[in-house]
Each structure stands twice: as C-alpha cells, then as structure tokens.
Amino acid sequence: MKNEKDLSPMNGYMMALLAFLLLVGGVFMLMRMPILGIPAIVAALIIIPGFVLVNPNSSRVLLLFGKYVGTIKKNGLFWANPLYTKKKISLRASNFDSERLKVNDKLGNPVMISTILVWRVTDTYKAAFDVDDYQNFVRVQTDAAVRKLASMYPYDNFADEGLDEDITLRSSLNEVSEALEKELQERLAMAGIEVLEARIGYLAYAQEIANAMLKRQQATAIVAARHKIVEGAVSMVEMALAELNKKDVVELDEERKAAMVSNLMVVLCSDKDASPIVNAGTLNH
Structure with missing residues (x-):
C-alpha cells in the first residue's frame, strides 16, 4: 500500500509570465515571421493547462496516465505537467x-x-x-x-x-x-x-416503548424517594422514643410504644398532610 507523497511543483507566476510573453510575442511575430510565431503561440497554449491553484486547507492529487505522482498541499499558484490529471481533495474539518x-x-x-x-x-x-x-x-x-x-x-x-x-x-x-x-x-x-x-x-x-419506559423511570424514582423517607422516619421515631425514655416524660408499655410508632410512621411517611385526632380524655379512653 502506498502513502501520500508531498509534491513541490514549479512556481506558477513565473510560468504565467512565460506563457504571456510567448502568447504576445507569438501574435506579434505571426504578422512578420509566421514560422516563429505559430510555435510560440502553440507553446503558450500548451503551458496554460498546467496551472494549478491551491486554496488554503485544500490539496490537488496529481496522476499521470493512472499513476500517482504526488499531492500538492502548499497554497498558491503552481505549474505542473499539463498531462497530469488533477483531483481536488479538501483538507478542511x-x-x-x-x-x-x-x-x-x-x-x-x-x-x-x-x-x-x-x-x-x-x-x-x-x-x-x-x-x-x-x-x-x-x-x-x-x-x-x-x-x-x-x-x-x-x-x-x-x-x-x-x-x-x-x-x-x-x-x-x-x-x-x-x-x-x-x-x-x-x-x-x-x-x-x-x-x-x-x-x-x-x-x-423508540416511540413504541417510550411511554412504558417513562413510567418505569418514574416508578424507580418514587421507590427511591420512599426508601429515603422511610429511612428518615425510622430514625426520627427512634430518636423520639429515646428522648421520652431519657427524660421520663411518660412511661409507655410495649403496646403503647407500638401504637405510637405506628402513628408516627403514618404521619411521617404519608404523602399528604395528616389530620390528627386530639384525645381530651385519659390514655385509656
């Protein structure tokens, strides 16, 4: 497999000047010495197809009868063999x-x-x-x-x-x-x-499963949020029972502790505001 070959052709401005002089001189001599004027004009016409203009971030790949000759990457006006086939390839992003x-x-x-x-x-x-x-x-x-x-x-x-x-x-x-x-x-x-x-x-x-997957993501988010809420509620209940026991505010047996825990978990884990019922009597009524 071949690789790229950087080619440096002749300066195009010098060849442009030469082609201009040959063309003008050929026309001038054509009127006086046709034998010299015709070859000069023909030479100028042969030179003209060899000009290659390469813009910034552009290149020209040169071929001679199917054989790779090289690539021109320099910017400017150049002159190469008129028989070369010139293929433009952009180097821009x-x-x-x-x-x-x-x-x-x-x-x-x-x-x-x-x-x-x-x-x-x-x-x-x-x-x-x-x-x-x-x-x-x-x-x-x-x-x-x-x-x-x-x-x-x-x-x-x-x-x-x-x-x-x-x-x-x-x-x-x-x-x-x-x-x-x-x-x-x-x-x-x-x-x-x-x-x-x-x-x-x-x-x-995809559209056929988008709604189902959206509901699935929502359910996953709800479950994760509920897990966090329950974890925090358990910690708060544990802290409340510990403070009540530490300060001897009220003495609760196991049944009343269970009822208190149940009520606190309902209040803390509910997704709506709780409506408490105030007991104006004793603890037994």
Whole structure:
C-alpha cells in the first residue's frame, strides 16, 4: 500500500509570465515571421493547462496516465505537467450529523440514536485511492459504528433487572463518546481520515416503548424517594422514643410504644398532610 507523497511543483507566476510573453510575442511575430510565431503561440497554449491553484486547507492529487505522482498541499499558484490529471481533495474539518437510527441497546430495548462527527482528511492518497468515495465511506462507517456502540451498553440501569453497569448510554456521555471516537478512528484510518470529535447528538427510547419506559423511570424514582423517607422516619421515631425514655416524660408499655410508632410512621411517611385526632380524655379512653 502506498502513502501520500508531498509534491513541490514549479512556481506558477513565473510560468504565467512565460506563457504571456510567448502568447504576445507569438501574435506579434505571426504578422512578420509566421514560422516563429505559430510555435510560440502553440507553446503558450500548451503551458496554460498546467496551472494549478491551491486554496488554503485544500490539496490537488496529481496522476499521470493512472499513476500517482504526488499531492500538492502548499497554497498558491503552481505549474505542473499539463498531462497530469488533477483531483481536488479538501483538507478542511467537516461536520457530519447522522440520521436518527433505531437500534437495540445491550438489553434489547429499541432506542433512537444519532451522532455528530467532526473529521478531516490527513492522507490524500488513501482518501483518493483506497476507498471508492471517502465522504460516503464516512457516512456508512459512522452508522455502523453507532449501531455497534449502542449494542455494547444499556440505555440505563434498572435495579429490577439486576444490572449494575458502570457505563450507560444516558448517564456516561463522556465514556461513550470516547468509545465512539476510538471505534470510528479505527474504521476511518484506512481512508486517511482523522476523527477530531465524535459524540452522541440524540438519544431516546423508540416511540413504541417510550411511554412504558417513562413510567418505569418514574416508578424507580418514587421507590427511591420512599426508601429515603422511610429511612428518615425510622430514625426520627427512634430518636423520639429515646428522648421520652431519657427524660421520663411518660412511661409507655410495649403496646403503647407500638401504637405510637405506628402513628408516627403514618404521619411521617404519608404523602399528604395528616389530620390528627386530639384525645381530651385519659390514655385509656
């Protein structure tokens, strides 16, 4: 496999001056000495197709009858063999926002995902000759990499599935982006393309399970909140009983302690304001 060859052609301004002098001189001599004027004009016409203009962050790949000669990456006006075939390849950074793909995550749940890729050509030989169309190659390989990435990680962690993944598509964006960038760099290296940045642009459950998964996430959040509330309520009940016993405010037997604990847990764990009933009699009535 060949690699890129940097080519330094002739200065185009000097050749432009030469072509101008040959053309003007040929026209002038054509009226007096046609034998010298015609070759001068023909030479000028042969020189003109050899001019190559290279803009900033652009390049020209040169071929001679199907053989790779080299690549011009310097900016400016140059002159090369008029028989060279000149192919333009941009060296600028390009953005690619992929379409939203429906893929299955590690758990088999359908998700919609897309990626944003920033890339540029670093090896013009590979981009021009090792792949058929390097821009289409980027699009196809990006879609393939996103599908593979989505199948490696779950969308999110759920306790009822016994899943304890450190990396998920939803919460580990940095780690997922690094994995995506590495995967794309391996795939696009054969086309002489450098991946500057790759990250998830869109991520959501597919429409057919979005409502169910939303309810599932809400239920998980409610259970976690209830667990925290109960944990705090138990601590408060323990503290209340300990303070009452320590200060001898009232002496409670086991039955009354159980009733007090039950009432306090109801008040502390209820999701609505409690409406207490005041007992104006004795403890037994």
